[in-house]
Amino acid sequence: xxxxxxxxxxxxxxxxxxxxxxxxxxxxxxxxxxxxxxxxxxxxxxxxxxxxxxxxxxxxxxxxxxxxxxxxxxxxxxxxxxxxxxxxxxxxxxxxxxxxxxxxxxxxxxxxxxxxxxxxxxxxxxxxxxxxxxxxxxxxxxxxxxxxxxxxxxxxxxxxxxxxxxxxxxxxxxxxxxxxxxxxxxxxxxxxxxxxxxxxxxxxxxxxxxxxxxxxxxxxxxxxxxxxxxxxxxxxxxxxxxxxxxxxxxxxxxxxxxxxxxxxxxxxxxxxxxxxxxxxxxxxxxxxxxxxxxxxxxxxxxxxxxxxxxxxxxxxxxxxxxxxxxxxxxxxxxxxxxxxxxxxxxxxxxxxxxxxxxxxxxxxxxxxxxxxxxxxxxxxxxxxxxxxxxxxxxxxxxxxxxxxxxxxxxxxxxxxxx
Amino acid sequence: xxxxxxxxxxxxxxxxxxxxxxxxxxxxxxxxxxxxxxxxxxxxxxxxxxxxxxxxxxxxxxxxxxxxxxxxxxxxxxxxxxxxxxxxxxxxxxxxxxxxxxxxxxxxxxxxxxxxxxxxxxxxxxxxxxxxxxxxxxxxxxxxxxxxxxxxxxxxxxxxxx
Numbered sequence: 001x002x003x004x005x006x007x008x009x010x011x012x013x014x015x016x017x018x019x020x021x022x023x024x025x026x027x028x029x030x031x032x033x034x035x036x037x038x039x040x041x042x043x044x045x046x047x048x049x050x051x052x053x054x055x056x057x058x059x060x061x062x063x064x065x066x067x068x069x070x071x072x073x074x075x076x077x078x079x080x081x082x083x084x085x086x087x088x089x090x091x092x093x094x095x096x097x098x099x100x101x102x103x104x105x106x107x108x109x110x111x112x113x114x115x116x117x118x119x120x121x122x123x124x125x126x127x128x129x130x131x132x133x134x135x136x137x138x139x140x141x142x143x144x145x146x147x148x149x150x151x152x153x154x155x156x157x158x159x160x161x162x163x164x165x166x167x168x169x170x171x172x173x174x175x176x177x178x179x180x181x182x183x184x185x186x187x188x189x190x191x192x193x194x195x196x197x198x199x200x201x202x203x204x205x206x207x208x209x210x211x212x213x214x215x216x217x218x219x220x221x222x223x224x225x226x227x228x229x230x231x232x233x234x235x236x237x238x239x240x241x242x243x244x245x246x247x248x249x250x251x252x253x254x255x256x257x258x259x260x261x262x263x264x265x266x267x268x269x270x271x272x273x274x275x276x277x278x279x280x281x282x283x284x285x286x287x288x289x290x291x292x293x294x295x296x297x298x299x300x301x302x303x304x305x306x307x308x309x310x311x312x313x314x315x316x317x318x319x320x321x322x323x324x325x326x327x328x329x330x331x332x333x334x335x336x337x338x339x340x341x342x343x344x345x346x347x348x349x350x351x352x353x354x355x356x357x358x359x360x361x362x363x364x365x366x367x368x369x370x371x372x373x374x375x376x377x378x379x380x381x382x383x384x385x386x387x388x389x390x391x392x393x394x395x396x397x398x399x400x401x402x403x404x405x406x407x408x409x410x411x412x413x414x415x416x417x418x
Numbered sequence: 419x420x421x422x423x424x425x426x427x428x429x430x431x432x433x434x435x436x437x438x439x440x441x442x443x444x445x446x447x448x449x450x451x452x453x454x455x456x457x458x459x460x461x462x463x464x465x466x467x468x469x470x471x472x473x474x475x476x477x478x479x480x481x482x483x484x485x486x487x488x489x490x491x492x493x494x495x496x497x498x499x500x501x502x503x504x505x506x507x508x509x510x511x512x513x514x515x516x517x518x519x520x521x522x523x524x525x526x527x528x529x530x531x532x533x534x535x536x537x538x539x540x541x542x543x544x545x546x547x548x549x550x551x552x553x554x555x556x557x558x559x560x561x562x563x564x565x566x567x568x569x570x571x572x573x574x575x576x577x578x579x580x
Binding site: 138190221368 | 445502
């Protein structure tokens with residue numbers, strides 16, 4: 001028998017037998033969650049199923065992060081529906097201001113080797129800790145909440161080996177943009193991505209979470225990082241080192257594909273409108289004036305991302321033609337940024353800092369674009385209409401690109417200001 | 419029988435159920451008035467019961483919002499035909515009882531009259547006099563679809579066993 005991939009090991013542990021890629025199995029779910037955009041439908045589905053309960057309320061979470069705090073009465077009513085259901089069932093409520101589901105999950109709930117299902121496509125962010133996190137719809141998550149199980153196909157794995165040292169101005173964002181630009185927005189559909197190599201070994205959990213988060217933008221079901229000493233360190237910082245366990249693919253595991261990326265050769269990359277795989281080198285896009293810069297959300301909203309932006313903005317003033325919106329990923333990140341002066345640096349430069357949540361990225365509030373406006377964002381998506389206006393244009397880049405752009409008012413190469 | 423509404427590649431959930439109508443997610447009849455608005459402004463008003471959404475690669479990429487296939491179904495759409503689907507969208511379609519059919523949609527033109535035969539696994543193109551075969555759904559998904567979706571399935575079986 002050949003060895004097993006990380007996905008085969010995790011899924012096998014959750015259905016009580018050895019599994020191979022391609023099999024359809026029923027698995028036990030460790031953690032289920034929804035957010036305020038998908039949760040109300042989950043509650044209605046639970047009622048339709050006649051199962052108004054959680055199998056394990058202590059491992060079920062309702063996150064109010066998409067409209068946080070609510071900008072409209074309809075959404076306030078959705079929030080009340082979720083709060084009320086959580087009170088009645090004992091499900092954990094993460095109310096407005098606590099921040100983004102996936103980042104709260106990394107900080108407080110996810111464990112290496114867990115299976116996590118979330119009614120949010122970026123649930124794959126949990127892969128940063130080596131948890132098999134995957135996004136599903138409201139009804140699938142309703143089933144997982146009430147039964148403690150879900151069905152899934154064991155995915156084949158693409159092993160992505162990243163070696164070398166990231167040059168100045170280049171970050172994990174550029175690794176995942178490079179990968180998506182290379183394999184396309186459905187290049188990894190139904191597959192698990194697994195990231196290894198010495199560049200990954202040297203990478204923080206925050207930087208890994210950017211790659212894990214955007215794995216779904218290549219179609220992937222999960223984006224996994226084998227838990228290592230960095231994972232232990234991160235969990236220890238969060239006060240839960242006991243959650244750590246080592247887990248990795250066997251030497252002789254079968255990978256459907258191996259993809260090699262040389263970090264030394266990467267440059268800052270930009271995903272141009274209106275698809276995430278429309279990736280170009282920053283030197284190739286020409287002059288692009290912007291109206292808004294968005295730093296943060298579920299991708300690049302952790303403290304080290306804010307540090308990168310602050311290091312470029314410190315002592316400078318943002319271009320008067322640009323508004324710069326910073327959205328920390330979680331309450332914890334926001335408070336750390338307050339304590340260490342990062343928030344002050346960003347605000348002195350002219351940025352505004354919103355409550356942590358999904359912010360402007362989901363097109364609901366806190367930075368909706370005007371007709372024909374252009375935004376450079378660190379968020380994971382640039383689809384037409386994404387930020388609330390179908391006539392606007394969204395470019396994606398790393399936090400240093402965002403900060404450099406904030407200073408000049410046009411998409412700018414951070415290497416010129418670092 | 420219904421007519422084909424053609425769409426291109428990479429139709430995202432932001433085009434199907436745009437974020438600017440986020441506040442209508444608990445009011446699906448209102449949200450359905452905007453279905454696919456980002457891709458074709460004429461679709462929601464003119465689609466007829468039994469029509470087909472016919473698209474290229476990676477239909478439904480992006481968000482997990484189940485509201486996207488739900489309002490496609492509420493608009494009267496019989497099935498979505500595409501060369502390929504995004505994973506979460508595909509699962510959501512089956513869970514809500516909307517057939518998602520993978521086939522070579524290059525063989526279908528805008529306005530073609532189509533008929534879906536799930537048992538034989540063919541899409542009949544009445545306008546062209548041709549038949550397009552499609553592969554069967556995975557058994558688990560076929561059962562969920564046959565029983566009308568995941569809610570009905572769980573109500574009947576009280577479990578997920580397959």
